[in-house]
Amino acid sequence: MKYPLILGFGIVAVDVVVWRAKLPGNDLARLFIRLALFFALSGVLFSSGLSPFTQAPYADVIELHWSGQILEIIWWLMGARLLTLSLDTLLLPRAWRKQRLFSDVFGAVVFLAAAVAALGFVLELPVRGLVATSGALAIVLGLAIQSTLSDVFAGIVINTTEPYAIGDWVTIDDVEGKVVEMNWRATHLLTGQGNTLIVPNAVAAKAKITNNSRPGDVHGVALVLEIGPEVRPRSVLDALERALTGSNVILSTPAPYARMKRTTANSVQYEVVAFVDDMNKKLAVSNELFDLCYRHLTAAGVALRALGVAAPALTSHDEKEALLRRVSLFDSLSSEEVSRLAKHLTRHEYQANHQILAPDTVPDSLSIVHSGVLSVSVVEAAGPREISRVGPGEAFGEAGLLAGIAMQVSISTLTPSVLFQLAKDDMTSFLKDHPEVAKQMCQLLAYRQDKLGKLAMPMPAEREHDHSLFQWLIGKVWNRHALSDDAGSN
Template sequence: MADIVSQPWFWPAVIVSVGLPLALIGLTEFHNALARRGSRAAPIVLMVRNYLVPVAGILVLISQPGAWEGEGTWPRVIWTIFGLLVIVVTINAVNHLVFHRAEKGSWRDRFPTIFSDLIRFVFIILGIAAVFWWVWDADVAGVFAALGITSIVVGLALQNAVGSIVSGLFLVFEAPFELGDWIETGGMRGQIVEVNWRAVHLDSGNGIVVMPTAELAGGSFVNLSRSPDPYAAVLELSFGSDDPPGRVRELLVATARDIPLVAPDREPSAATLPGGMYAVAIPLRNPGDHAVVLDTFATRVWYAARRAELHLDGDMTDDWRTPARLQDALRQISPTLSLKPGEADGLAAHARLERYCAGESILKPGMVPTETRFILAGHVMLGIPTDDEGFVQVTKLGPDDAVGLTALSRSQTISRSVALGEVDVVVLPVAVLDEIVRMHPVVAREIVRESENRSRLARMALQAAGEYLPHGRSVLG
C-alpha cells in the first residue's frame, strides 16, 4: 500500500477521480441556487463547471512525469485552452462584481457600456498575448507595436466621428437623464425609452425618434422630469373685453382643476394678459399628457364659458339657449314634477339651460347643491370617489333623471356626477323646487324614493368593490 501511495501518479489520480466529481457536484448545486434567485452570476459558474474544471483535470493528469513523452503540441494546446478559459471567466466575474451589482445611481451604474466593452477587449488581447508568450514562447512585442501604429492611423482618420461618439459617451456617463424621463429639445418633446452609447430613443407619441447622443451633447435640452415642480402645460385664451377678469380667472382654474391628469399636489393658475388675453398654467402628473390635457381643457372651457355667460374668443352669440328651447325643456320635465302645462311655463323666469361635455363633473363631492338639474339629453354616471383616487360607479342617469337631489334637504353629497357625453340639462333653483314640493307633495315622496334607491345601489356597488358607505351619509347625486 505504501508503494502505491508513493507513486507519482497516485495523488493526481485521486484528485481527478475524487476531487473532480465533488467539484462538479458542488458547482452544479451552486449554479442551481443562483439560477433560482435569477442571479447573473449563474452563467459564469456554469462555464467554470462545464469547461474550466474538466480542462483543469486533464492538465493535472498530463502534467505528471511520464504522462506525455517529449514536448508535444497537444499539452500546449490544452494549456492554451485553459489559459483562455481563465481569461474569459475572470473578465466576466470582474464585470459582474463591478458593474452588474452596482447600486442604482452610482458611478458604476452610470458607466457607459461601450467603455466597459473596450476595457474587456483590451484585457482579452493582453491575456491572449500573455498566454501565447508563456505557452508558445511567441514574440508579442511586434504585435503590440503594429497594434499601436494601427490605432494611431485609424484614430487620425476617424477623429471627427470618434469625437462625436466620445462626446455622446460622456453625456451618457454624466447621466443628466434616465429611462422614463421626458426631455424637450429643438421643439420636440419625448419620453426616453432607450439609451445606448450611440443614440437616445424618444417616444414622441407619434413614433420613436432616434437622436444621436452627440447631438444632445452639442446642444441644449430640458429634462422635464427633473424639475422640483411638476411640468405645467400653458395655454393662452382670449375673452370678451366686458368679461370681469376675476371671474374669467376663476373659471379657468376651476375648469383645469377638474381634469384627472392634473398633478394632485399643485394648483392650476391663471394670469391676465393685455388685450383681453389670459394664460392658464396646468401642472401635470406626467409631461407626456401635455397634448391630451390641453385638448381636454380647451374643450371643457368652451362649455364652461357658455354656462358662466362669459365670452370665449369674444363670441357674444349663443344660439342654443333660446326662450323657445327653455319652454320645450320645462314641458319635457313637467310630468316628472307633476306640473300642469301652465305651471311649467311659469318656471321660465327662474330656470336656465346648461350643456356639459364628456368628462365634466356636474356635481362634485362635498357640495351642498343650491340647484337641481334635470337631464334633457345624454347620460350621466353617478359614482363615489374612493380614498385611493378610484371611482366606484353606482348607476347611470338618463333623460328626466335629476342631479342634485340633496338640494331639497340642504345636505352635503358624497357622490360625483360625470357627463358620459354631451349632456343637456335644465336647472331649477332650490327655492323653485321647494315651491313645487309644497304644491305637489307627491314630488317629495318621489324624490325620497329615488334617494333611497340610489343609496341602495351605492351600498351594493361599494360592497362589490370592497368599500363601505359612510354611516349616516346620503348618496343623492
C-alpha cells in the same frame, strides 16, 4: 498532477454549461460558481507548469504544446469576462446595469487588455510593435468613426450625470417619449404614437432635456390661449381660475395658476398651468382643462375667435338660447322650440359654499350652470365624497323635473355661480304642446341612467320589472305632467 490538460478543458466545459444554461437562475450565485471554476482552473494550470505568463511546455509534442497554449489563452479571456461580470454585478448601481453602457465599454477595454496580454505572454509575440501598429490603426479607425466615438463619450457623460433613466418620460428637442433603452450609442424613446425614436447620445448631450418624471409625483400641464386685446385681463383671469377649480383631478399643491404670458400686436396670450400626480393623466386632464377654459370664457362673455374680428354682442335673450343649446337634454329641439323655452328661464345667483340640492330631494326645476363651479358629492359612512364637478353648460335636476325622481347627491357651489332654472309648471306647459319632446328627453334620460348607474338616480321599488326603463320613465313623465295619451301616441 496527471492529465492537467484534460482536467483544465473539463473545467472550461463546465463553465460554458453554467454560462449558457444560466444555472443556477440567480445571477449572484452563478457568478460565484464561475469564479470558483476560474480559481480551480488557475490551480490546475499553475500546479502543472502551465503558467499563463509563459509559453506552454511540451515543445517536443506539438499537439500537447498547442493544447496548452489554447488553455492558457482561454484563461486570460475567462478572467477578463469574470472581471467584467464582477464589476457589473457587485459594484455598479442597478440603473447603470440596465443601461449597459459602462459594462460594454469596460468589457471591451478589459478584453482588449487580455488579448494583448495573451499575445505577449502566451504566444510571446512582439507586443511593442503590435501596440505601435495598433496605435496607428486606432488613429485611422478613430477618424473613420468620429460620430460613433462622439456618441460613446456623450453616452458616458449622460450615464454619469443621469439626467434621465430607463422608464422616465422625457422631452428631448421637443420630442416627448418614454425611455425604454440606453446603450453606448443612443437613447431609445417610445413616443405617444407608439413609435420608437432613436436619439444619438451626441444629440441628447447637446439638447435641452425636460425630465417629466422628476419629481415623480408631480407633472405639469400647460395651455396657452390667445384672447383679443379688447377684453379686460381681470375678466379673463377670473374665468381661467374658475376653470382650474372645475377639475377635481388637478393637484392643489403645487397650486394651479393662470397668468398673462405676453402681448402681441393682435392678441394677448394667457397661460394656464396645472399639475397632476400621474404622467398617464396628462392627456386627459389637458383636454378636460381646455374644455373647461372654453366654457368658462364663454360664460364670461369672452370667446375664442379669429383675431381682428369684432365679437358679436349678445342680448339677454340670445344668452339664454345659447345656454339651452349647450345642454344635451335639448339637442332634439328646433330653434323655435328653444326660443320659446328660453323665455321661461329665470336667473339665480349664489355665493360660494351654498348648497343648491340636498340628498333625497326631488328637484322641481331644471338648473343650468351659466357660470361658476359646483361640487357633486355623495354621503357615505366615512363622510361626504366628491364624485364630480359641474361647470358652465351642464345641467342637473332633469330626473326630478321630468319624472319626480329624488336625487341621491348633494350639490353645492365652490365659487360664486349663476344658474338659470326652468320650473316644473313651465316645463309642463311646454310638454303639453310638444309631447314628442318628452319621449326624446326620456330616451336621453334612460341612456344617461345606464351610464351613471344608481348613484345619482336610483330606481324606486315600484318600477315593474317587465317594463323597460324607457317605458317606466314615459309613464312617470305622463303622470307627473298630466299629458294625454292621445298626444303621446302621435
